[in-house]
Each structure stands twice: as C-alpha cells, then as structure tokens.
Amino acid sequence: MKHKVSLTVNGKAVEVSLSANRTLAEMLREDLRLTGVKQGCGEGECGACTVLLDGKPVSSCLVLALECDGSKVDTIEGLARGNELHPLQQAFVKHGAIQCGFCTPGMLMTAKALLDNEPRPSAERVREALSGNLCRCTGYQKIVDAVVDCTGGEKSEDGGDK
C-alpha cells in the first residue's frame, strides 16, 4: 500500500507516493534523484546519509520517509547558491578536506547545522559535532580545519536560517 508524503526539500514543496518501508534516504535518492545523499552502513553508524530534517542533522537511512510528512529537509544539493559554492564547500576544497568524497555530503550538512546554531565553535566542539560522521580517508584533521576556517566571520549568508 502506498501513502502520500508532502515535504519541503531544499526549499521546494514535493509530494511523493511510497510504501511505508521506504526510508528518507531511499526516497531522496531514488524518487527525488538527490544522489548526493550517500548511503553507507544503512544502520546509523557512519553518518554518510546525513541530511537536515527541520534544521537538525539526522541519519536519513534510519528515518521512515512517511515520518517526514510536513517537514523541511535539506540535502547537499541545496547547499550551493547556483554556481557559487557554500563557504563550507569552498573551505573543504581549500583545505583538501575531501579525498574519496563519500562522507563529504554528510560532513557538510552536519557542519552546516553546527554553524547555523553556533557560529563560532572551538575546534574541539567541531570534532564533537562531527563525531557521528566517519571518514576513512582524511584522518579528519583537514575536515576540522575547513570547518574552523568558516567560523572567523566568513559566515554564510544563509547561516542564520533558523
């Protein structure tokens, strides 16, 4: 049996019809073709599938899509403004915080949520906030450096969107 779910994804209202056993990650990737949402472990351990659900980072692989009815979802696809990268994305490029790139969308969404709520976190706080997002390439230092680089007054224009 299919159910309808209405939500706002990256600022656009969408309606999807799906069965109850589909997760938010599956809906985003397969129905909405937002394949920037990566699915790694599928059980909430790796953070690759992180999207913002009503502004908070969540593992989209553990959320039933139907539970998001009426919610606002933000994915990596909504981060850049046209051809202009989000400051966090620019910082990731600048610091070489990306190697294979699989964890990057989740890292960026978690980092965005952090900076939206705390514009000037310490490096330690950044590490703590990113501790649910695993990266097997970079050793994390460059990722932390990139996020910290965005805390010094280079706040994104949508940084206060709460």
Add this chain to the structure above:
Amino acid sequence: MRIVNEFEYARASSLKEALSILARRGKAAAPLAGGTDLVVNMKYRSMLQLAGGAKPPPDRFEATKRFPAIQHPEVVVSLRDIEELHGITTGSDRVAVGPLTTMAEIAANEELPPALGALRDAAGIMGSPIIRNRATFGGNVINARPAADSAVSLLALGGRLELASTSGRRWVNAEDFFTGPGTSVRRAEELLVTLEMPCGPGQGSAYLRQGTRRQLEIALVGAAAWVEIAPGSGEISAARIALGAVAPTPVTAPRAAQALVGKPPDADNLSEAARTAREEAKPIDDFRGSAAYRLEVAEVLVQRALTNAVSRAGGKEGQP
C-alpha cells in the same frame, strides 16, 4: 540494506488512537518513536530473511536478537503527533519526561536539576550527535538493552514508568521494569507514556561509560550514581548506584548504596562503596570485553560517578 517486508503505517493522531491500535494488534504492532533501533532491527530482519537462514556475522546476529517479540511488525504505529508524549515537565519534587523526548533535547536542557545529572550525562553520550537528534529516552528504555545508557541512569535516579493501555494506566518502578535482555514487564498492548524521576535539594547524580571510543559506542560498562547529602551533617542520607552491561538487564547495586548512608562522602567511603558495587556486578565475557575487565572498570566508574554525584549535590559540576 533495506526493509524488504511491507507493513502498515498507522500515524496515531492521539494517545487514544495509538492505544486502541495496540489493543487490537498486540504483538503484531510496533510503536515507533525515533526509529534509531526499530528501523535498524527491521533491516536486520530483512537481511536475515534474504540470507535464507545463512548465519550472519556474530555482531549482526547479536543485533537480530534485540526484538525477540517482533519478527516483522505488521503495523508500525507512529507516535510523532501525540503531543503529550513529548517534552519535559520540571516540578519541585519530580521531573516527568515524555518518552518521545530526544536525547539531544534532554542533554541540552539546563533546567534539569543536579539530581538528574546522570540522565543528562547519559543523554549526552548515547549514540552520536546525529543519532541523539532522533533517538528518544522512551525508546532507549523500552528496548531494555542491558547496556542502555539512559536506562542505567533511570534506575539510579529511582525513576518509575507509566504504562497506558485501553484498560487503564499503571506505574512500574524502574527497578521492576526490566526482565531480561530486550524484555520488560510492558505488555504488547501497553504504551510507555511517562518517565518520572524524583528530585530534591542536596541531591546530585552522574553517569559514566567506558568503551573503546567516545561516540557511537555501546557501553562495555556503564555506571550511574545518585546521592542525597543531609544539609546539617553533610553526611549521605540516601544513595543509589546502577550498572549497565554487567548483567542481563541494567541492575542496581543496593548493598554498595546502602553502605554509604549515614557516612560522610569522603574518598575512602566512596571507594569502599565502589568495591562493594564490583562484588554485586555479574558480568559475562563477550566480544566487547571480558568479565574480568568489566569488573575492574565497574569499580573505577562507580567511584568516579559517586564523586561527580557528590560534587553536583553540593552545587558543583561533575567531571566527564
């Protein structure tokens, strides 16, 4: 990894509606809170099914044993719209927490009194920051895992749980709630509607966990301690100690706690209580660690948790 089985999705608009679904469907129904356990378990079940009975790796197999009662739920009952299951009510002598309150909400709540420090500690380290945005206090307790961080705290806090069904409501003390790994006295038609913990002046509590990493960890041992310091004498007038991952359920260490009553909260007395708590623990060897190591760790954690609880009772912050 996907959930292969189809199920009905019932989004309850009121508590009454949720209870009536549970009354009709019983064990075939799975109440859905944050989903961070339920969805994983449904995926594991699917994987086992697809493997056609092939033996999965041991850690996965362990996980599939989490929900002995629910094979594949026929109906998932979404609780998200039931307002009364959300939020924290802080009174002068007790705090009531709705089961759908997330770990992140509890960890961030600065209104919670020092008496409930153990709960904030547990809520702030369970899972990962991302998981804590969805995982709920009620879900963590109701799943009744022996290592559940918040369940261990609930025990030390002397908490109780209110269960509701179409035939009425009942209160169960946390101490009487857990019956085995993944099992509790909750009946299939019942829903957890409130978690309540007493609080008062001169009280403090703390929870600490040992594992191989700080985030995304399941406790090798968890320890929670709660103390009440008498205003005049400065002696301990009441104490409770609880341990996780040292028995089939979260357990209390009543002898250790009782021995503290009437004594000043000095380092010797706290260390003595920790040694007694170690004697009360009954851990096993498993893939996370040996029983012998767990006993060592239990003593250290109880000592530290008691120290933190005492400083919080005196209005100071505990050490992580």
